[in-house]
Amino acid sequence: KMVNCGLLTVKNEPVPLKSIEVELQVQGHVATVSSTLQYTNEEQSPLEALFVFPLPAESALCHFSAKIGDQETVAKVQEKEKAKDEYDDAIASGQQAFLLEESDESEDVFKLSVGSLPPGQSAAVTFIYVTELSVQADHSLRFCLPAVLNPRYSPPGTKLPQITERQIIPYSLSFTATVSSPNPIAKVESKCALEPLVFNTDRTNAKVSLSAGHKFDRDVELYLYYENAHQPTAIVEAGVPTAKPGTLMGDPVVMLSLYPEFPEAIMSSMSTCGEFVFVMDRSGSMGCAMHNGPGAKMRIESARDTLVLLLKSLPMGCYFNIYSFGSHYKSLFPKSVEYTEETMDQAVKRVKEMQSDMGGTEILEPLRNIYSQQCIPNHPRQVFIFTDGEVGNTKDVLQLVRNNADHHRCFSFGIGEGASTALIKGMAQEGRGHNQFITGSDRMQPKVMQSLRYALQPAVIDITEVWSVPAGMSTTHLSPPLNVLFHGQRALIYAQLKGEVRGTITVKYQLAGQEVTNTLNYSLKPAENSGLSIHRLAARSLIRSLERQEQTEGAEKEALKARVVELSVEAGVSCSHTAFIAVHKGSGEAVEGPMLKRRVMPMAMACAAPPMGKLMQIFTSFVNVGVMMNIFFLKKKKYIYIGIRLKLLYPHVPVDMLPPDVVEDHLLELISLQKASGCWEMGNALVKVFGKPEDEVVKQTPAQVSGGVWATILALIWLHGFKMDDQVEWQFVAMKAVTWIQNQKVANLSECVQAGNSLLGCQVKEEALGL
Structure with a gap:
């Protein structure tokens, strides 16, 4: 069943969001994203709406404003409870108000409350965030504007709203991107249709936009390719002139980009030991299609094929186990077993029988069971987690992975559009591993095998930074410790600079027993009027580190929270303890009439199979026009695929509509x-x-x-x-x-x-x- 959503009329008709305008500005490895959403209340009563939307987990929300009529109100960052009180007071007094806050359960989901819009009134809300761009296997940088927010499964006791249907909202999208880089830009690619790129003379700047008519029925992805991708860089950004010297926003901040290059000899070396634990999501949502196009496999089908490939690729002499989870969990073996012909055959047989029939998405308990198992000497534990990322207790999961990071590495795979970036990236980051997202028509197998290569190859370890600075200058580290980097991974390291902005950074690390040293000189005039993207991402990095400490510290918890709130307000970036609040005073007259509450969701597609009755109506109509049909039924657990070969009155023009999985791989x-x-x-x-x-x-x-x-x-x-x-x-x-x-x-x-x-x-x- 398709369900309308958005700002709904009393007749259940969607009249929500009219348009979205997005401007993207990329500087090297970081991006600033500005989005403006245009609403109109076409109902007969005042309206309060809730707009739920995803942001990349590594981003920092840094601006929010609302324009009602001709008057714009810029939001301020406040401690969350104070902001909520101010919002409630404004609504109660009939004023228009907007509250933007991070979800309590996941740091990549935000909720925007749009309050007290009078009938016929329009409002435009603008929010800006800065984000790090992730590196892909081909050395490109990926930017993604999500079109889908999957319904998140919430374990009993959590407060994240249960959303059981995917929903469609009709609105227009305008998207333009400006890219600048110290290194020349080789090309910009996208799975969406783009207008021709416009470069400057030395190709250090480029501008691109989506082709007209884009329907926003899929994620908007850009892939940026720079020359000299492995060259380390250090970019210094000036502080705010009016801010107090010695504070984070008042001092310059440097961003160090480290993207090690692995020699071919190391790339070809493989380990033959390890304990490989595969954790497979078998919740109901894994029965959705991988993408909306023709020939799409179910997520569980693609995951099954991939797991068979992984099992066949493991080295003799290692150990392995397989966990399935949904509302409950089960493991193939009580504990990991040696990889032999017998255990592999047993595992492959069970994998081929897997279905998306285990209910919800409870990922905590299987992980707890895995971590409770005693490690096998000389066989480092490698955990591979496959999920469409629909959980409501992300922070609890990440805390568990973090607490066990000394005993395993975690490789996570987000399947399908809308997988939680906070969950997928967070598990890999906390587990010193690597993450992959499989979206659109991507084949899962190449990305997963790339991660297996990482698990079997040497990694960059023992990473240290030596800052050589002149007298009177000091540096303050703003990033969490960097433990490990795999082939294809890049790290961005932030530091606050006090005093004269010059010196050198020497980065040392071990790779396959060899010490590698990179030395960078920086004697740069800090960039001014840059939008402070580096400062805000540095603040975000420090805030996240303090929030993690806060979850483990006892007596220091309140002091840590106060420091987090202080940093969030100073830098103007969101966190778990703050929110953006904007109150529009308007005429000062109270808005008359009862308030309607509406939920607004970004575009998402329903994944249920069409009802059999509808298909039979189609078949009957074919017969009525003299069509001869051969119907091939391929029964699967919950789905019946129907392939139709139509022989029309012109037998030399056959039409084949066989299901895609009839074609053998x-x-x-x-x-x-x-x-x-x-x-x-x-x-x-x-x-x-x-x-x-x-x-x-x-x-x-x-x-x-x-x-x-x-x-x-x-x-x-x-x-x-x-x-x-x-x-x-x-x-x-x-x-x-x-x-x-x-x-x-x-x-x-x-x-x-x-x-x-x-x-x-x-x-x-x-x-x-x-x-």
Whole structure:
């Protein structure tokens, strides 16, 4: 069922948000985002509305204003309870008021209360936030403007509103972006249609906007590519001239960008030990589609395929376990077991049976059980968590991960648009791991295999910073300690500078037993009139660190809270203890009439399957116009996919509408047939992947070669010959296969490779196979 939402009329018709205008300004690795939302109260009564929207977890909300008619009121940051009292007093006296606050349960969800709008009145609200841009696998920086806020599952006892339907709001979107960088901008890409880019002469500035007619039916994502991506940078930003020297906003702040480059020799080295714990979300929302386009798999289907791929890719000698969770949880084994042919087969069988049938999203209890298990000596624990991120107790989850960070690394995966950035990024950050978001038509497998590579590779550790400054100058660290960086990760480090702004920063770290040193000189005139984005992100970093301490400290809790509120008010950025409050006095006359309360949600799509009755109406109409149908029913746990082959009056123009998963994925089929040791066995299922009759494949077996060796060599040739574009997905199974073949001491290996190429119609060289 589709449910209307927004500012609703008494007839349940949406007349909420009229338009959104977004301006994005990017400076290197950070961005400032300004959004203006235009409302009109078309009801016959005064209106109070609640607008709930997501922001990136690493962002800092730093401005909020409201314009009613021609008069604009700029909000101020206050301690949260004081702000709420002022809002309530304003509403009670008939004034227009706006209250913007962070959700108590998750730092990436904000609530905007729009109070007492008279009938026919319009209001425009503007909020500005600054955010760090995340680095992608191809070295690009990603900006995302979310179109979807998923309904969050709240465990019993939490106060986050339960929202059981996804809802649609019709409004227009205007989006423009201006990008500047010390290094030249190579290109800007997006999954949405863009107007042509406009560059300056040296390509250090670019401007781009969305093409006209964008419907905001998906996240707006920009990918920024800079030249010399691994070059460390230090950017100094001047403080506020009117602020008191010695305060955070009064002094210059430096932002250090560290993005280590990993040599190829380190990239190719892999560990064979570890305890791998896979935690799979099987809540009802995992039954939604991965995206809104045609051919979309269910989230649980894609997660199942990915987990099979992970299981096949693990190294012999490691340990593993699988947890499923929803309203409750269960584990495949009582504790992690050694990775063998028997345990792998058992796990693959169970994974293929997984459905999204476990209710809500209780992630705390399975994590508590995992952390209660004794660690296995010489096998570092690596936890892989797959979820669509719909929980209401994010802060409790992050606290648990943080408390156990010394005993594990956490790799988190947000599945589908709307996954909580606070939860997904927070678990990885607190667990010294890495996060990935799988949105739109992204395939999950490449991103997950990239994280497995991180888990098996050396990481940057023992990171230290040495600040060399002249006499009379000092630095104050504003960022939490940096423990580990994986390949492809970048860190932004903030520090407050007191005194003369010059000196050097030397960053040292260990990588695969080798010490690496980077030294940066900064003798720069601080940038002025920059919007203070670096100051505000530095304040946000320090506030988050203090908030984490606050959750663990006892006697110091009130003092920490007071310091957090002080920093939040000084820097003008939001936090868990403050809110933005704006009161518009207007004419001073009370607004007459009872107040209506309405909830406004950002655009989101319903994920329920269409009712069978509606499909049968469609079928009947086809029959009535003389259409002949062959109906293919593919029964799945809760869904019935119906494929229709229509033969119209013109038989030479057939129309095929087969379900997407009828088309076989030969790559995943091949991988699922591999043994834990790395070999394949000859059989009908394998030769079906090759597209050859089994008797022909067996007949071509070279002399004195076993069926297993022949099958494994053919599988390797097939992967290199037909699936090179997907190498990131099968690289680990191929490495296992090569090791297995080498252990067989095959005498006529070159002959086997030549025969395999001839059979499969490929030209893969022996050295390309790694043999």
